[in-house]
Amino acid sequence: MYRKSDLSYETLMKKVDSPYTLVIAAAKRARQLNEGKKALIDDKGKKPVIVAIEEIIAGEISFKRKRVKSIK
Numbered sequence: 001m002y003r004k005s006d007l008s009y010e011t012l013m014k015k016v017d018s019p020y021t022l023v024i025a026a027a028k029r030a031r032q033l034n035e036g037k038k039a040l041i042d043d044k045g046k047k048p049v050i051v052a053i054e055e056i057i058a059g060e061i062s063f064k065r066k067r068v069k070s071i072k
Contacts, residue, residue, distance in 0.1 A: 012053070025052075026049060033052065
């Protein structure tokens with residue numbers, strides 16, 4: 001279980017390359033949890049978004065942003 005200080009912006013930004021990536025990854029994982037996927041950490045009484053963020057901090061889930069070629 002994590003303390004509130006572990007969920008700080010600074011801690012989260014060490015795990016992702018941008019705030020956008022964090023939002024997308026947490027949202028996708030929270031949807032999976034809502035659809036019945038099993039949590040990879042202790043999830044007793046926690047909302048899916050908090051579980052998703054804690055999984056990101058713990059390194060339990062990985063994500064990769066697709067690189068899009070720019071228009072020239």
